[in-house]
Amino acid sequence: MSFAKAAEELYVTPGAVGQLIHKLEDWLGVKLFHREVRKVTLTEAGAAYFGRISNALGQISHASGALKQRRRNQIRISMPPSFARKWFVPRMARFMDLHPEISVQIDASAALADFDNDAIDVAVRHFKAQESNKLDVELLFLDELRVYCSPSYCEKLALKQPENLAKATLLATRIHPYWERWLLQFTRLSRQEIAAIPTIHFDASHLAIDTAKRDQGVVLTSTSLVEAEIASGELIEPVDARLAVDEGYYLVGPKGSFAQGGAVEALRLWLRQVCRTSS
Numbered sequence: 001m002s003f004a005k006a007a008e009e010l011y012v013t014p015g016a017v018g019q020l021i022h023k024l025e026d027w028l029g030v031k032l033f034h035r036e037v038r039k040v041t042l043t044e045a046g047a048a049y050f051g052r053i054s055n056a057l058g059q060i061s062h063a064s065g066a067l068k069q070r071r072r073n074q075i076r077i078s079m080p081p082s083f084a085r086k087w088f089v090p091r092m093a094r095f096m097d098l099h100p101e102i103s104v105q106i107d108a109s110a111a112l113a114d115f116d117n118d119a120i121d122v123a124v125r126h127f128k129a130q131e132s133n134k135l136d137v138e139l140l141f142l143d144e145l146r147v148y149c150s151p152s153y154c155e156k157l158a159l160k161q162p163e164n165l166a167k168a169t170l171l172a173t174r175i176h177p178y179w180e181r182w183l184l185q186f187t188r189l190s191r192q193e194i195a196a197i198p199t200i201h202f203d204a205s206h207l208a209i210d211t212a213k214r215d216q217g218v219v220l221t222s223t224s225l226v227e228a229e230i231a232s233g234e235l236i237e238p239v240d241a242r243l244a245v246d247e248g249y250y251l252v253g254p255k256g257s258f259a260q261g262g263a264v265e266a267l268r269l270w271l272r273q274v275c276r277t278s279s
Helices: 003-010 014-028 044-071 081-098 151-157 162-167 179-186 191-195 205-213 227-232 262-278
Strands: 033-036 039-042 074-079 103-108 122-128 135-148 170-173 199-202 218-222 243-254
Touching (some): 039 044, 074 081, 081 262, 179 243
Parallel strands (some): 170 199
Antiparallel strands (some): 135 218
């Protein structure tokens, strides 16, 4: 509500702002502001017009800011907390070694990324393959679920065959809710028998994995999330029964963002190489 303050923000003179407002009013054929001494207020038509165009102005501002951010070699990536902690962060130093000029900001969140309103450049998400007219989508790797527990828990319950899991505590995760499917495929247990097995549900995979490390159950999860625990011997695979699912981890960005180069392109190519090497 001040031409002078608007002029400061736009790096022009207050007179220039006034002239632009006059031209806009002439073009629209309506008066947008009441002009008083050292004060301007919106007319009813001006307030209504601003309400209709404010979202579009916000989108222009966000898109412009995103492009400027890429030019500065900065990137903000959103990903699920467990994926960030167990897969991305242990590998991130390799990317920084290759691209010391790029600043990376990680937004660890399972919420859908709002590319229109949040300062997110790209996101990693876990879902089934799908095409989108509004997003760029690229597969990083498909999922394969395996059973893991601590060596002492395996020895204590003598977990040698899939049927032995009927006496275990199952650790289920939101992202991999497939215990019933696994048990039906690899055992002769009925749905009623499966439902009677004690089960603890976790919203975050890394919490279920930590629980399995503490001898409190058996977790069904992706190998990509337990690499460190397998290497250290904290977790083992008691039975060789692997469940293939039609889901995977995907890199997602606004439509056209993968072709704009800069930090986004560098991260995308690095992720592609890392995932091909790991597969």
